[in-house]
Amino acid sequence: MTRTLSAPVTVAFDYTRSTGPVLGRFLTGLRDGVVIGGRTSEGTVVVPPPEFDPVTHEAVTDFVEVASTGTVTSWSWVSEPVKHQPLDRPFAFALVTLDGADTPLLHALDVASADEVSTGMRVQIRWAEERVGAITDIQCFEPEQGGRAASEASDQSRPRDEEAVTGVITPVELDYLYAASPEESAFYRGLAEGRILGQCCPTCQKVYVPPRSACPSDGTPTNEEIELPDKGTVTTFCIVNVPFMGQKITPPYVSAYVLLDGADIAFLHLILDIPAEEVRMGMRVEAVWKPREEWSTTIENISHFRPTGEPDADYDTYKQHL
Amino acid sequence: MRDVAVVGFAQRQMEEFDGSPTCVEMLVPLFAECYEQTGWTRRDIGFWCSGSSDYLAGRSFSFVQAVDAIGVIPPVNESHVEMDAAWALYEAWVKIQTGEVDTALVYGFGKSSAGVLRRTLALQLDPYTMTPLWPDTVSLAGLQARAGIDAGLWDERAMAEVVNRSLTDAEKNDYAIRKGGSSVEELLARPMYADPLRKHDCAPVTDGAAAIVLAADDQARDVAERPAWITGISTYVDPISMGTRDLTRSPSTANAARGLDLDGLEVAELHAPFSHQELILRTELGLADDVAVNPSGGPLAGNPMFTGGLIRFGEAARKVWAGENTKVLGHATSGPALQQNLVCTMEGRS
Numbered sequence: 001m002t003r004t005l006s007a008p009v010t011v012a013f014d015y016t017r018s019t020g021p022v023l024g025r026f027l028t029g030l031r032d033g034v035v036i037g038g039r040t041s042e043g044t045v046v047v048p049p050p051e052f053d054p055v056t057h058e059a060v061t062d063f064v065e066v067a068s069t070g071t072v073t074s075w076s077w078v079s080e081p082v083k084h085q086p087l088d089r090p091f092a093f094a095l096v097t098l099d100g101a102d103t104p105l106l107h108a109l110d111v112a113s114a115d116e117v118s119t120g121m122r123v124q125i126r127w128a129e130e131r132v133g134a135i136t137d138i139q140c141f142e143p144e145q146g147g148r149a150a151s152e153a154s155d156q157s158r159p160r161d162e163e164a165v166t167g168v169i170t171p172v173e174l175d176y177l178y179a180a181s182p183e184e185s186a187f188y189r190g191l192a193e194g195r196i197l198g199q200c201c202p203t204c205q206k207v208y209v210p211p212r213s214a215c216p217s218d219g220t221p222t223n224e225e226i227e228l229p230d231k232g233t234v235t236t237f238c239i240v241n242v243p244f245m246g247q248k249i250t251p252p253y254v255s256a257y258v259l260l261d262g263a264d265i266a267f268l269h270l271i272l273d274i275p276a277e278e279v280r281m282g283m284r285v286e287a288v289w290k291p292r293e294e295w296s297t298t299i300e301n302i303s304h305f306r307p308t309g310e311p312d313a314d315y316d317t318y319k320q321h322l
Numbered sequence: 323m324r325d326v327a328v329v330g331f332a333q334r335q336m337e338e339f340d341g342s343p344t345c346v347e348m349l350v351p352l353f354a355e356c357y358e359q360t361g362w363t364r365r366d367i368g369f370w371c372s373g374s375s376d377y378l379a380g381r382s383f384s385f386v387q388a389v390d391a392i393g394v395i396p397p398v399n400e401s402h403v404e405m406d407a408a409w410a411l412y413e414a415w416v417k418i419q420t421g422e423v424d425t426a427l428v429y430g431f432g433k434s435s436a437g438v439l440r441r442t443l444a445l446q447l448d449p450y451t452m453t454p455l456w457p458d459t460v461s462l463a464g465l466q467a468r469a470g471i472d473a474g475l476w477d478e479r480a481m482a483e484v485v486n487r488s489l490t491d492a493e494k495n496d497y498a499i500r501k502g503g504s505s506v507e508e509l510l511a512r513p514m515y516a517d518p519l520r521k522h523d524c525a526p527v528t529d530g531a532a533a534i535v536l537a538a539d540d541q542a543r544d545v546a547e548r549p550a551w552i553t554g555i556s557t558y559v560d561p562i563s564m565g566t567r568d569l570t571r572s573p574s575t576a577n578a579a580r581g582l583d584l585d586g587l588e589v590a591e592l593h594a595p596f597s598h599q600e601l602i603l604r605t606e607l608g609l610a611d612d613v614a615v616n617p618s619g620g621p622l623a624g625n626p627m628f629t630g631g632l633i634r635f636g637e638a639a640r641k642v643w644a645g646e647n648t649k650v651l652g653h654a655t656s657g658p659a660l661q662q663n664l665v666c667t668m669e670g671r672s
Contacts, residue, residue: 004340011380015449023450046566048451054566074472074569076464077517082441085456093461095469095565103565106457106465114517119472135451170454172445176380176436181342212390213346219364219393221350 005188005297006179015170022051022060027165029065030137033127037064037101044102048135066100068125069144073097073104077114084173086140092117096141108140116143133165183211183222188297190227194289198263200224206264210299230287230302232260233313235321239276254279258305259321266321269299273306282312326418327542327549328668330356330427330535331636335497335624338435339529343379345431349391352533356427360535360545364393367535368423370400371414373407373430373628377442388431399423406430407532408593408631408654408664414536415555424538430629431531439527439627447658448562459658460524463596464516466569466659470598471518475570478518481597482509485522485622488597492619499624500526522622525595530626532633550639550650550668554582557664562657569659575606578665582651587667589614589641589650591634595621599660603653607665617641631655635666642670 019027022038026048029036038049039062049060075094081087086108094117095104110126111117122144131137180188183199187210190197198209199222206215207226214221237256254276257266271279273288285305295301332355334348341347357363370392374385381387385402392398401417403409407430414426440458447453470476483506490503500522515521542549558574560567567573590613594600600615609615616622618637621630631654638650648670656662 002340004342006340009380017449019450027450048563050563050566054561074465074469076461076468076519077514078458078461079515079517082438082456082458085458093455093457093465095465106452106564107455114514119468135454168450170449172453174377174380174437174442174445176343178380178436179340179342179433181344181347184342213342213344214350214390215393216390217393217395219350219353219391221347 003185004179004182005185006177009176009178010173011176012171012173015172016167017170018167019165020051022049024165025049025063027133027135027168030135031131031133031162031165033131035066035068035098035125037066037098038062039064045100046103047098047101047105064100066098068098070096070098070101070123072109072117072119072121072123074119075109075117077117083175086136091140094123094141096123107135107138110140110142134168181213183213186225187211191299191301192295192297194292194295194301196228196230196260198226198228200226207262208265209260209263210267226262228260228262230260230289231308232258232263232285232305233318234271234279234281234283234285235259235266235318236281237271237279239279252276256305258285259318264321269302270304271306272304280312282315282318284308284310284313324419324421324538325542325551326415326536326538327546327551328534328635328639329537329542329546329549330359331533331639332356332359333497333530333532333629333633333636335499335528335530335626337499337526337528339433343381343433343436344384344387344390345433345531346388346391348531349388349429349431349533352429352531353391353427356533356535360537362425362545364398367425367427368399369414369417369426370398371402371410371417371426371428373403373405373410373632374432375404375628377445378432378434378436378439378627380436405656405662406593406628406631406654408635408652409557409656411534411536411632411635412555412557412664415552418536418538424541426536427533428536428632429531429533430626430632432627432629433529434527434627435529443658460516460519462564462658463524463599464519465564467518467523467596467598469569470601473570476598476601478510479506480601481523482506484597484600485509488616488620488622489522491617492623495619495623497624498619499528501619501623519596523597525621525625525630528624528626528630530624530629532626532629532636534632534636534639546643548643548645548670548672550642551671553667553669555664555666556581557662559657559662560660562661564659570602572602572606572660572663575603575653575660575663575665578663579607582665582667584608584651584667586649587613587651588647589617589638591616591618591620591638591650591652593621593631593634593654595625595630595655597622599655602660607651607653631664639668642668645670
């Protein structure tokens with residue numbers, strides 16, 4: 001048995017950003033198949049255009065169209081591409097100074113092996129088939145192919161009669177192998193056996209469930225496992241009325257902090273089998289477990305909590321835990 | 323200015339930490355070591371400052387979870403930077419300078435192995451023109467290494483010499499996760515990984531944590547026989563774009579060093595996660611040939627993300643405590659291809 005439990009987790013979010021006038025101009029150009037640079041106060045043509053001049057700090061307003069062909073000024077071989085890079089086979093990342101520009105642009109270069117790329121080599125843009133106004137409208141660079149490429153580029157660079165790009169959406173997706181702490185792992189393994197395991201702080205004797213590696217009050221490592229009953233008291237709760245993506249229960253329903261008997265910290269679970277408006281602070285509840293054959297190392301083994309029918313707990317018994 | 327010294331240091335480095343990315347169980351014993359070194363309890367710490375990243379942990383507010391390792395009743399004075407913890411040390415140094423506190427414990431932590439580190443770090447780049455391409459850290463460093471090779475400023479042999487010296491020195495470092503020098507020839511015979519970089523040119527993906535204790539004036543003298551007094555500390559930033567700066571230089575490092583007195587420097591712990599970056603830093607700092615660089619083995623032997631820089635400060639300070647050296651330098655970097663740099667000199671006074 002490994003010391004800790006772990007599971008794959010993917011965190012994903014689409015970042016939506018406004019571009020402002022300078023990057024908007026650049027990305028509009030890419031959508032229309034042309035590369036736009038910005039001329040700085042020192043006369044340098046920079047691609048992508050900087051929003052503000054590096055010397056005068058004035059907004060950059062002088063835009064210059066540069067070529068879609070250029071020269072590699074540095075490169076690095078990607079032998080093991082990672083997810084969402086421009087190419088899913090080995091390729092080079094390259095700095096390419098486009099003809100008409102003075103500084104290089106970072107992008108991928110599609111060649112079959114590191115033997116086929118060198119500093120100083122001539123390359124051209126391979127445009128993406130669908131262009132939306134993003135840096136990925138340049139699919140990658142490829143070795144320059146002479147006259148044929150030039151005409152293709154000019155075909156593709158016909159400005160389209162569309163509005164300027166003012167925003168970009170960048171999807172970000174990160175994959176993790178997420179591990180639980182040793183104490184959390186014991187908690188989840190306990191749940192797989194129908195037991196609820198907390199940890200006790202040796203300094204202040206507080207009992208934490210789900211357990212924590214150290215007592216948040218005094219920083220002492222928790223070192224004593226405590227088995228807790230599956231009965232407790234609602235300390236506070238809210239009625240969920242708002243629908244959201246992935247919601248499993250039809251609103252309105254109650255999400256509550258349940259203080260298990262003997263615990264010093266409440267944990268969040270559902271209160272069902274009772275009309276939402278009848279849930280109250282101090283209400284006594286018990287866990288409703290799913291059928292044993294469905295159990296695994298998850299808090300979802302407990303389907304929800306339901307009223308026990310006992311008299312409500314005195315406020316004094318849980319006021320320290322609000 | 324108040325005199326502030328490094329008086330405590332503890333670290334952990336490992337290839338793969340099999341616990342939670344909140345790293346609480348790694349931090350608790352580190353703090354215990356710091357209490358042991360100073361004779362203090364947590365209540366003697368005036369200010370806590372950490373460096374870490376939610377992107378590494380894969381969860382939001384991961385640094386708040388880590389605060390469990392401190393214990394916050396009564397409440398503590400606490401802050402956080404989403405940078406290497408060396409910058410947390412900078413914040414703590416400033417905090418002590420304000421006179422608000424006299425002591426600080428600075429810590430960093432990160433479980434780099436939970437995701438694909440070189441990919442995750444694409445999120446620190448320009449979100450419009452860089453991140454959508456997912457340029458990985460190793461590739462960006464490769465572009466920088468190639469630029470210097472093409473310009474004739476260094477070659478693969480010079481990079482291999484850095485690696486060989488680092489991995490040889492790392493044999494004496496219990497915390498190093500990659501160690502064992504061989505020869506420049508043997509290193510050069512190994513295959514390319516991200517041409518022009520071989521795997522040994524790149525710091526190993528490392529999980530870990532570190533903590534440093536700072537104290538002002540008499541507080542420092544009370545707890546350390548020979549405190550490592552911070553005599554200068556400075557940080558600068560270069561543009562993030564790879565196209566608008568000379569990748570073979572590090573102006574921010576030179577700027578940071580300009581305000582410091584480096585005369586008589588004996589040891590420099592440089593946070594160069596790629597072999598060629600040490601060569602850039604040496605030049606920008608103007609290090610004399612007799613300065614010992616990374617006697618700990620440096621980041622090529624182990625580089626926990628968000629801690630690798632802070633560890634350089636700790637390793638340098640230990641030389642002063644031990645009386646082995648009198649004037650040492652710690653350096654930390656953050657961002658792609660040496661974009662941000664922090665330089666700090668420390669001295670022992672007999």
